[in-house]
Amino acid sequence: MSDPQSVSKPIASRHALRNVRAFRRTLLNWFARYGADYPWRKTRDPYAILVSEIMLQQTTIGSVIQNRRFERFLDTFPDLHSLADAPERDLLRAWEGLGYYNRIRNLQGAAQSILTEHEGVFPATPDGLESLPGVGRYTAGAVASFAFNYPAPIVDANVSRLLSRLFDWREQIQTSGSQTRLWSWAGQLLDCDQPRPFNSALMELGQTFCTPRSPACPRCPVRDFCLTREPEKLPRKRTRRAPVRVDEHVLFVQKRNGPVLLAQEEGTRRKGLWRLPERSHHQLSDFPLLGTRNYGITHHKVTMHIYRCSPSQLPPQEKKTTEKFHSSREIIDLPMPSPFRKALHSLLQA
Numbered sequence: 164m165s166d167p168q169s170v171s172k173p174i175a176s177r178h179a180l181r182n183v184r185a186f187r188r189t190l191l192n193w194f195a196r197y198g199a200d201y202p203w204r205k206t207r208d209p210y211a212i213l214v215s216e217i218m219l220q221q222t223t224i225g226s227v228i229q230n231r232r233f234e235r236f237l238d239t240f241p242d243l244h245s246l247a248d249a250p251e252r253d254l255l256r257a258w259e260g261l262g263y264y265n266r267i268r269n270l271q272g273a274a275q276s277i278l279t280e281h282e283g284v285f286p287a288t289p290d291g292l293e294s295l296p297g298v299g300r301y302t303a304g305a306v307a308s309f310a311f312n313y314p315a316p317i318v319d320a321n322v323s324r325l326l327s328r329l330f331d332w333r334e335q336i337q338t339s340g341s342q343t344r345l346w347s348w349a350g351q352l353l354d355c356d357q358p359r360p361f362n363s364a365l366m367e368l369g370q371t372f373c374t375p376r377s378p379a380c381p382r383c384p385v386r387d388f389c390l391t392r393e394p395e396k397l398p399r400k401r402t403r404r405a406p407v408r409v410d411e412h413v414l415f416v417q418k419r420n421g422p423v424l425l426a427q428e429e430g431t432r433r434k435g436l437w438r439l440p441e442r443s444h445h446q447l448s449d450f451p452l453l454g455t456r457n458y459g460i461t462h463h464k465v466t467m468h469i470y471r472c473s474p475s476q477l478p479p480q481e482k483k484t485t486e487k488f489h490s491s492r493e494i495i496d497l498p499m500p501s502p503f504r505k506a507l508h509s510l511l512q513a
């Protein structure tokens with residue numbers, strides 16, 4: 164890949180940063196003093212860094228840290244081989260609670276691809292990394308810079324917000340023109356001698372000071388460089404569509420000696436996971452309602468209605484899926500979406 168600073172287009176003067184070198188120095192000094200000590204920043208192992216990047220794609224840092232998700236995952240799958248060879252059930256169980264299960268399937272695909280197509284050698288450039296399943300431009304830049312100190316820019320949601328304010332960019336940021344502009348700025352600002360700490364610093368500044376709703380401008384270490392006067396109005400984004408409300412009607416069917424009936428998901432989103440079996444509202448209207456639970460899943464707000472049913476009254480399935488009784492011991496090891504894990508936990512305690 165060519166030097167990102169040499170390929171970037173010139174910045175229009177209204178958006179020109181006063182002194183790029185001073186900006187880099189200020190940002191790096193701040194980060195050296197105050198940068199967070201996240202577990203994935205203590206390693207240069209590209210496998211561990213790829214795991215952290217995929218894990219953090221749709222999960223907050225706070226949740227990953229608080230639940231030691233990164234460390235626990237690496238305890239279970241410490242290297243490429245252990246991940247590449249893992250049965251799907253173990254993978255899904257290890258990813259439980261993080262959601263977006265395609266991420267773990269792609270991560271396993273990436274491990275398999277490195278072992279088979281790259282002879283076990285981790286790609287060290289953004290181009291090589293982007294050839295792996297589930298690795299896009301941001302993740303490739305992050306792994307290249309964090310693991311190999313390769314001078315690749317990165318633009319994630321935090322960096323987009325920070326750059327749009329820093330350069331006072333008032334266009335909608337989702338357009339391809341704006342994306343080109345943001346990546347170009349990230350390339351021009353990048354300190355090619357220290358891409359690893361520089362990219363971490365940029366992300367952390369966006370995450371801690373240049374926050375979406377209340378940017379901490381008076382305390383911001385780069386406030387003297389920042390061109391916007393109206394940070395709260397930036398970045399400009401397309402209005403989000405309202406979440407769709409959905410009701411699902413599920414059964415709690417338990418045999419006398421304890422086993423519970425569970426169904427295995429097919430679809431694409433949660434394929435392979437186990438959950439309470441579902442039927443139509445019409446089929447369940449005469450069964451006693453045990454309770455309701457709400458949860459969110461990609462643009463949907465779901466209300467789960469749970470009905471009690473005896474094994475002999477089980478209504479027929481409208482669409483054939485695998486349904487099986489499992490003992491409470493087996494349930495512990497089954498991969499299950501967390502709303503169902505929580506519901507089942509309360510039902511079994513009651």
Ligand code: SF4
Pocket residue numbers: 325328329372373374378379380381383384385386389390391394
């Ligand atoms: S001065 Fe404010 S708007 Fe500018 S980068 Fe810092 S926190 Fe963001």
